[in-house]
Amino acid sequence: MTWDFDLFIDGKEVPAGTSDRITVLNPATEEVIGTVPDSTTGDVQRAISAARSAFDTGPWPWTTPAERGRIIKRMAEILTERHPELHELIVSETGAIAGGNNMGTADFIQCAGAVDTVRWFGDNLHNALEWVEMGVPVGGVNGIGGSAVVREPAGVVAVITPFNFPFQLNLFKLIPAIAAGCTVVLKPHPWTPLDAYEIARAASDAGVPPGVLNVVPGGAEVGDILTSSPMVDVVTFTGSTQTGRRIMANAASTIKRVKLELGGKSARVVLGDVSEEYAATIGFGDVLAHCGQACVVQSRLLLPSRLREAYVEGVKAAYRSIKIGDPRDETTTLGPLIRAEQRDRVEKMVQSGVDDGATVLVGGKRPHHLERGYFYEPTVLMDARSDMHVAQEEIFGPVLTVIEYDGDDTEAIRLANDTVYGLAGGVVSANTTRAFNVARRIRSGYVTVQTEVNGTVTVAPPGGDQGPGWGREPAVIGTSGAFGGFKQSGVGREWGRYGLSEFTELKSLTWS
Structure with a gap:
């Protein structure tokens, strides 16, 4: 089987601004299994603009957690229905072993196990966090006043993922982001970009609005554009510590939030x-x-x-x-x-x-x-x-x-x-x-x-x-605990409610 894709921007596949293609190999056979565009600067800017517009004009950031949860659960159901094709793609793209009784890394960790995490967010999103925390009413000059602390989506998120567990890590990062009400531009690793399109397709079919999830493959230059863009509010990255330092430096110019899961020598x-x-x-x-x-x-x-x-x-x-x-x-x-x-x-x-x-x-x-x-x-x-x-x-x-x-x-x-x-x-x-x-x-x-x-x-x-x-x-896996590193292994936490909270901002409201 082979898989060939264009860009995924604003809810659909669209042609890239270049004829240059990234060739994807099966690491077990060295055979070509697909191609994707090598995104240009203009392509990346189109994806960022689509995500920015979808966030600023809605409706996704304005929906309730329960509404978003229903759509995310439908997305999990679609991915489950497409499991045979996803399994074939993941084994071909990553070389992950199938294993007896579906206990190899291709399913237990990468495919079915990752989809279970999507389902968890769909089922639990409405109560995973305290979305609105009401204060005690108080008297004032104009009558009863009050206060509340509310969680709001953090904005446009750049998701940059590595080659080792692409399907799993794509989901582990973008699902909490869109669950929080954010919009996403996903840059998968150029060695393993194919499954990102299947995720985007499932999201669109489940009812995620256009512009909420966009996919632009490419190399380090695409990452540089995403991490330095003033229209991007948050960067979440898994990869090497060396690249993590580069991302922090790029993000510093606009003081954007970074969430980094980096190297280890455990x-x-x-x-x-x-x-x-x-x-x-x-x-x-x-x-x-x-x-x-x-x-x-x-x-x-x-x-x-x-x-x-x-x-x-x-x-x-x-x-x-x-x-x-x-x-x-x-x-x-x-x-x-x-x-x-x-x-x-x-x-x-x-x-x-x-x-x-x-x-x-x-x-x-x-x-x-x-x-x-x-x-x-x-x-x-x-x-x-x-x-x-x-x-x-x-x-x-x-x-x-x-x-x-x-x-x-x-x-x-x-x-x-x-x-x-x-x-x-x-x-x-x-x-x-x-x-x-x-x-x-x-x-x-x-x-x-x-x-x-x-x-x-x-x-x-x-x-x-x-x-x-x-x-x-x-x-x-990916729903309980708080995963992340000390020292030069990263910044921030993933999994469950801790990972979800990373994509929210706290706002204090008072009235009188």
Whole structure:
């Protein structure tokens, strides 16, 4: 299948002001699967103007949260109806594995899981925030007076998304924005622009008015126009810290609000009381997920030295069970990196680790049996130090850097915080209290805590703490908690009501 689109502006596809096209490749086969325009300055200005007009003249910003929620829920229903086509597109565009029983990243994280988040906003928008907070009536010279604090949409939002989870992140950013009553100009990454059009089409079919959602693909120059435009009020971006700095600088001239979810070099901290049995099960940790192309992966493993032998044997056993290849094969466990440029970066990073004294336990090269596609073997680097480049910088590939320490909690905390990033992390211990206390001292915005019991890790009771009698709805990724980073991992929060509030302004009204 192939997908070819023009621009999406003011509720419909329109021709671009150029014949130049961006070619989109399937990273598993290197075949062309579609094209989109390489937007010009004029194209971007048209999209901004459409969003500005839709915000300033309505009706979308003036509708009630309940009305917007009904349309967003219909959008979720449409995306669900189109799931087979979306699944095919996402696998082709990103190389995400399908997985057995729909548990691969293509569905569980990228497609069906992301649509569940849209549905949550549709169902809960009317009460997700206190849209109007009334004050106590007071007497005045002219009679009874009063006050209120109201939430209003923040304005025109530039949404700039990366290549790793494009469908999910497009929805995670633009849905809260339009739910708040804002209008959006979406710039998807030029490597993965196709699914943005399917989202825009679903929004239009659901009843989102023209101009509320616009799509303009392109490179860094398109982002520069969006982030510096005086007609844009808010910028939300996921990507590298380097690009985040550039966006902040562009936004400074008009003092626009920025929401940045940036890089990470997160640590999984194994505390000194963990058993050898558990150490043997750690394997590659998070870095197999979407070939390690995720900002939240715990790509540093802080391992007590006494557990080294057990861990090494466990990795060797796990390595033999990994199948690299076709993302559509439900037995595949590791798909491709997104492009040759990304694979080249991973190779260079691994080599820099070796040059600095780290040793390759397994992996460290391209698989010989795959002639096409941007594949790279899952890799574990042992004997790493915290000052190495591979321990400090995001690799964005299936590479785990192992740093050994003496098992002391204070040392573990020091090493976990020894980075400019602070996005995520994890702590494993045989004692919940100990793990929780360490987690509180890690300077990251999202930290998981796991407790080892008899050689296994317990995360939740049977039923996932959602069984009969508990009265809880099943958790949907992106709807609860507050996701975002400390330090150079970002500014602002996403998910649920915290992410929604980022796209609102507070206004104080008084009368007498």
